[in-house]
Amino acid sequence: LISGTSVDGIDAALVDISGTDLDIKIELIAGATYPYPPELRERILAVCAGDRISMVELAQLDDAIATSFAQAAQTIQIGQPSASLIGSHGQTVYHRPPHIGEDTPLGYSLQLGRGTVIANLTGLTTVNNFRAADISVGGHGAPLVPRVDAALLSHPQYTRCIQNIGGISNVTYIPPRNSNWLTKIRAWDTGPGNSLLDLAVHHLSGGTKTYDKDGAWAASGNPCQPLITQWLQQEYFHVPPPKSTGRELFGQDYWEQCLQDTLSYQLSPADILATLTELTATSIAHSYKNFLLQMPQQVLLCGGGSRNLYLKHRLQLLLPSVPVLTTDYLGLNADFKEAIAFAVLAYWRQLSIPGNLPSATGAKLNVPLGEVYQPLER
Template sequence: MHPIEEVTVPTRVIGLISGTSVDGIDAALVEISGTEFDLKVELVAGETYPYPAELRERILAVGAGVAISMAELAEIDDAIAIVFAQAAQNIQIGHQPATLIGSHGQTVYHRPPAKREIDQKTLLPSKNAINRVSPHSPLGYSLQLGRGELIAHLTAITTVSNFRVADIAIGGHGAPLVPRVDAYLLSHPQEGRCIQNIGGIGNVAYIPPRYGDWLSKIRAWDTGPGNSLLDLAVEHLSAGAKTYDEDGNWAATGTPYHPLVEQWLNQDYFHLPPPKSTGRELFGVTYLHECLKDAQVYQLNAADILATLTELTSASIVHSYRTFLPEMPQQVLLCGGGSRNLYLKQRLQLLLTSIPVLTTDEVGLSADFKEAIAFAILAYWRHLGIPGNLPIATGAPQEVLLGEIHQSQF
């Protein structure tokens, strides 16, 4: 049982997030009650608000590593905060107002911590560690733009933001952060479940049956590419006419080339044991161009390329289950934008054979807005003084409070 601060408990909370696909801001207005085992959530309203086209292009450029000045970075930071604040204001129209906002912001850079022994007292590499990466990067780093203090000022609502930094500061990945929420909302008394989010990057939370010491048996990590490569490929192959493959219809007209998928699955990340996290820094534009170069050798057409990249997403998910889970789940529940890709879902079901592949909608939690709901809950927990990370998922040595609280001045 965690100590709870003596505060007025906010029950109407807004969750805000834009994922690595940068396709818009998911906003969820929710009613929350309880704390952990008795946690209950009702989605009052959910909406996705697209970024202005120019801002989206600037965000994608920064995420791809384009050099900008500090002044330009500050401008983008402010612009993201403003559209996040507008999303928070719009989602409340016609409803009773919220008393708290949880804003994940927009990730533009993510660097996992080095895979090596770290002295937890000094957070420096152990003298006995073998440094396989830069000796100056023993800790991870993750940057989310859209500063919470400005959102709090513009909305006049207390805002919690910067959720990842506390976990990273003690040696964790700062990702994935949603498994603790998944555990309390989506566990089942008899069935083991994989909650598979497919955003720009895919991540899984394996939730064992809810009995005994079940919380200690949860496993979670980033599985690899979700929609990131697919969206980039669609934009490239359509010469900018499309930004995503609706329902996977384009890919469904092609044929996946399995020897190429097997070649791509040799990438080191897929074989790295959890805890682990990744982002567009690995599975981004450069990686896509390498994939396209590989596909040229086999003279694949556009539809075949999309089908093969879709197969990589589904095959990498299933590969990670079979490699790193203590046992296969009895059920897979999809959420995120990729859950609407019918072709991707079909390929996953084919690879998982008899294990049912459903969406979280089918068990009562919105697949479209689950991530936004999760950050509303993480803000709620932060307000109550309840830790939000799950150390076995992030690799952190202990539970910590997640998020920085920015009080409204009104």
């Protein structure tokens, strides 16, 4: 179970897992996205944008999210084999990367949707709070899925980049499976994915739309290259990995500044969306060219942004020598790849197998990820 930084809803994947460590095999039995009730989604987005709430309201929000997650877990099992374990990423509402050299150098990340509530509502053992263990040993707590990517998507000969495009975009660079290949994996958040696009669509449509289906609206406009050049001066794009980010940077305030910047160029709504799409695509390509030792032989997209045909097209133009595909190409559902990953991380947690990759998160140690909650006996 996961709801990403786009806050589109809860992605649920019912997965059959076999094997133990990197030899795992998965079969997706069912996958579905369950939208949040509109009022709950607005509350989450407001908190992510920095709205202040009381402790009473925070507790209520935590419980409401946990209840929605539990309902998603129960619904996806209807007419299907019963699950024996839940891995729930929860809903990120705050993420602060580690501050190296400061008095409190450790990072902080808050995901709402208490595991103990999910366990008791579903009657199933639940693993959640996956980021805390990595953060406790000096990591960013993000990205968390590179080790799963390595298990499911590595290749003996090909170098691959697994590019997840949710609200925030992140990449896992996987070299060919040979000597010490696991230590050569790199991963980081490349920058905005759909976060700025969705905020723009909501604003430009007068609140009637939440996203640009297939990127069709953006495709009818023209990117403003001077703005792309200006926006790429943002410090985050030039910080070397490991690094992570979130709506704290690429959120409401950032969008409002982008909107102000567009006024000098008299852009149409379609032009604004085309320019923001170009920012996402260009920041991904910029990341590869500046922080990878070599370009990949394949790029495999996943997440909601993988269905944005215009974004996919623009990224392919920026990476002309590299095929830009989706994980569907390898039989791994691009819509539910992240949800599948947290099922795997929960499975590994039960076996006390480390789930993080220090080369990706900057952590000092490999550690099992997640806290385990058992349901009360009934």
